[in-house]
Amino acid sequence: MIQIDNVTKIFDDIRALDRVTAQISENSIFGLVGTNGAGKSTLLRVVAGVLKPEDGNVLIDSMPVWENPQAKEKICFIPDTACFFQNATANVMRDYYKMIYQGFDTSRFDDLIEKFSLDPKRKLSTFSKGMKKQVSVLLGICANTEYLLCDETFDGLDPVMRQTVKSLFAAEIMNRKFTPVIASHSLREIEDICDHVGLLHKGGILFARDLDEMKLGIHKIQCVIPEPQQEEELLSELEVLQHDKRGSLLTIVVRGNYDEVQYKIQEKQPLFSEILPLTLEEIFISETEVAGYDIKNLVF
Numbered sequence: 001m002i003q004i005d006n007v008t009k010i011f012d013d014i015r016a017l018d019r020v021t022a023q024i025s026e027n028s029i030f031g032l033v034g035t036n037g038a039g040k041s042t043l044l045r046v047v048a049g050v051l052k053p054e055d056g057n058v059l060i061d062s063m064p065v066w067e068n069p070q071a072k073e074k075i076c077f078i079p080d081t082a083c084f085f086q087n088a089t090a091n092v093m094r095d096y097y098k099m100i101y102q103g104f105d106t107s108r109f110d111d112l113i114e115k116f117s118l119d120p121k122r123k124l125s126t127f128s129k130g131m132k133k134q135v136s137v138l139l140g141i142c143a144n145t146e147y148l149l150c151d152e153t154f155d156g157l158d159p160v161m162r163q164t165v166k167s168l169f170a171a172e173i174m175n176r177k178f179t180p181v182i183a184s185h186s187l188r189e190i191e192d193i194c195d196h197v198g199l200l201h202k203g204g205i206l207f208a209r210d211l212d213e214m215k216l217g218i219h220k221i222q223c224v225i226p227e228p229q230q231e232e233e234l235l236s237e238l239e240v241l242q243h244d245k246r247g248s249l250l251t252i253v254v255r256g257n258y259d260e261v262q263y264k265i266q267e268k269q270p271l272f273s274e275i276l277p278l279t280l281e282e283i284f285i286s287e288t289e290v291a292g293y294d295i296k297n298l299v300f
Contacts, residue, residue: 001026002047002147002181007056009042016042017053018203024181024196026146027173031190031211032183033284034200040183041080043200044149047181048077060147076101076143080151082124082132090120090135094142103144112138116164129156137165141172148180154189166193191280199284211280218255218283223265223273224248230268237264242285253282 002024009017016039024030034040045051047058049065049072057064063071084093090113098104113120116134124132133156140148154162170193172178184190190197191211198208218241225231231250235243238261242253254261258275265273 001059001061002179003057003059003062004043004047005057005059007043007046007053007058009039009046009051009053015203017046019056020200020203020205021056022198022205022208024179026179027177028179028195029169029173029193030179030181031194031197032181032200033185033187033190033197033280034183035202037202038200039203040200041151044077044151044181044183048072048075048149050077073102074146075149076140076145076147077149078136078140078151078153080155082129082136084124084132084135086125088124089122090118090124093124093135093139094120097139097143101143101145105142105144109138109142112142130158130161133157134161134165137168141168144176146177146179148178150180150182152184153182154184154186162189169193187279187281187284197280217257218253218278219258219261220276220278220282221250221252221254221261221265221273222276223250223252223268224271225250225268226271227268234264234268253278 004020004022004024007017007020008015020039020043032040032043042051046053047065049058049068052066059065060071060074065071065075085096088096094104094106094109098106110120113135116138118127118131118134124135127135133153137150137153140150153165157165166189169178169180172180182190182194194211196209197211198205225234235252238252238254239256240252240254244251262275
C-alpha cells in the first residue's frame with residue numbers, strides 16, 4: 001500500500017503540491033488525472049523518492065520512501081520522457097536494469113522485445129517516441145517491482161500498442177503482486193483500465209475514489225420542466241455541479257443518491273426527463289468547474 005500523508009512540495013515560490021493526502025491500495029490500478037500544472041508528475045517523483053517533500057510523508061508498505069533503499073526496491077518509475085544512456089540499445093538498458101533491480105526478468109524482457117518487433121541491438125536514439133515508450137514500459141514491467149509509477153504511459157502509443165500495454169498490466173495483476181499508478185491526460189485511457197482515480201488541481205487533491213462508486217454518485221440529467229419557478233426550485237434542492245439550458249432543455253450534473261435525485265425531478269412534473277451515465281471526462285470537467293477551473297471563464 002502507498003500512503004501519501006499531507007505532502008507539500010515547493011519549487012522556489014511555486015507550491016507544486018499542497019497538503020496532498022491519498023491512499024493507493026495493492027493490486028489495483030490507480031489513475032492520476034489533473035489539470036495542466038496540477039502536480040501529477042511532481043507527485044509521482046515524490047512517491048518514487050526522487051524528490052523530497054517540504055512537509056508530509058510517503059510510506060511504501062509502512063516504510064518511508066525518502067532515502068530508504070528497502071522501500072525503493074519495491075518501486076519502478078517510468079518518466080514521461082524516456083531516459084536512456086547515450087547510444088544505448090535495448091539490450092544495454094536491459095543489462096543496466098538487471099544490475100539495479102534484483103528481480104529483473106531478462107528472459108521475459110527478451111521475449112517481449114521480440115513480440116513487440118523492436119530491435120534490441122538498435123540505438124534507442126533512433127527509435128520513435130512511441131517505440132521508446134514501449135521499451136520503457138517493458139523495462140518497468142520486467143523489473144518485477146510491486147509498484148510501477150507511470151507518467152503519461154500511453155502518450156505516443158498507437159491504439160494497438162495502448163491496448164497491448166493495458167493487457168500487460170492486467171496480466172501482471174492476475175499473476176503477481178503488482179500495483180501500477182498511471183498519470184495521464186487521456187481520461188479515456190484511465191477510464192478503460194483503472195479501478196481508482198485521484199484528481200489533482202492546483203497542487204491539491206480534489207478526490208481519490210473508486211471509479212465505479214464515483215460514477216454512481218454523480219449523475220447527468222436532461223429534463224424539460226414547464227414552470228420556471230419549479231426549475232429554479234429543482235436547482236436549489238439538488239447539489240448541482242454544472243448546469244446548462246438550451247431552449248427548454250435543461251442539462252444538469254448533480255451529486256447525490258440516484259433514487260433521491262429521480263424523486264426530486266419527478267416532483268416538478270417534467271414533460272421529459274432522463275438520467276444519463278457520465279464519462280470520466282464529464283466528471284473531471286464538473287469537479288474542476290466547482291474548484292474554479294471553468295472553460296467559460298477561460299474562453300468567454
